[in-house]
Amino acid sequence: MAGMTGRASLLRGLLLAAVLGTGSAGWTQQAQRPGGENAVPRVERVDSIEARVQGCATCHGWQGQGTADPYFPRIAGKPAGYLFNQLRAFHDGARRYAPMNYLLAYMTDDYLREMADWFAAQRPAYQEPTPPTVAPELLQRGRTLVQAGDPGRQLPACMACHGRNLTGMEPGIPGLVGLRPNYINAQLTRWRSGERRASAPDCMHRIAIRLEDPDIVAVAAWLGSLPAPSSQEPERRNTGRMPMACGSQP
Structure with a gap:
């Protein structure tokens, strides 16, 4: 003691x-x-x-x-x-x-x-986005996964959970805009390996294990290149269903 x-x-x-x-x-x-x-x-x-x-x-x-x-x-x-x-x-x-x-x-x-x-409650200005350093076709792959997902692999669009402006969704889903590619890459890799976990059902782990390495690089590069959104406010939970059960968003 x-x-x-x-x-x-x-x-x-x-x-x-x-x-x-x-x-x-x-x-x-x-x-x-x-x-x-x-x-x-x-x-x-x-x-x-x-x-x-x-x-x-x-x-x-x-x-x-x-x-x-x-x-x-x-x-x-x-x-x-x-x-x-x-x-x-x-x-x-x-x-x-x-x-x-x-x-x-x-x-x-x-x-x-x-x-x-x-x-x-803080609303500071966003930092400058990170210019993409990946090939254009890989950047487009990232955009597609974020905006539309990949139904053939049961990958929902990132926007379906993180909001249309990617500023998050109340009460428990974070915004993605304003994050650096290196950070996004590292976190998706940790979700995939199980090093980072969330309350069951762990939807991010289920999504991340369906991502290949180029997918992670593509998503991170496209998200990191986004300019500041017009509003910083997270979205309110709508009445529709989530793409999959998620323990962090009851």
Whole structure:
């Protein structure tokens, strides 16, 4: 118990250092870099949610807008239910990435919900899309899979679940626009291998195992090349049926 208390105190100290700019030299320089994508505005109250989420800014941007690192995703504007599920998965170890697992290990569900609600409400501008580097025919393949799917392989269109504007669907499906190709590629590969999992029935795993490697490259390239949508709002769940049963979208 004493060890857990000590680790929790250390975690709180690291988070407080991130907020106040008094941590290690490297962290301080990133947090205070003027005009940079990681520049974090000072806050008046240390006990506010705006202060507490600044520990997320180095990787995800202070409003969740993302950074230049292609493997750290934009989280701003995603449905709060989806964000909470991911935070809970990192907290429990169901989703594995050591910095996130450690950062969230001692946080309560109430704290995680507050963080999810805050980032879900943010509407920062999208970063510039990633110019595609794949052959035109492969890019077209990605567009077809996203917009129409492949009925012959029982692959629904990405838009059928992630929304017509690919900004997600309430309460538990994330937006895909604004994500980098490297991140999308990595996540689809993890879904396919079973390294990333969701509540049963795990629809993303069922979809990913039907994707071949060129499909994943194509989908990632086309999604990453999309310009900012006219609206950042996730779609509301319509009354129609989902293409397949999905445990994250009851």
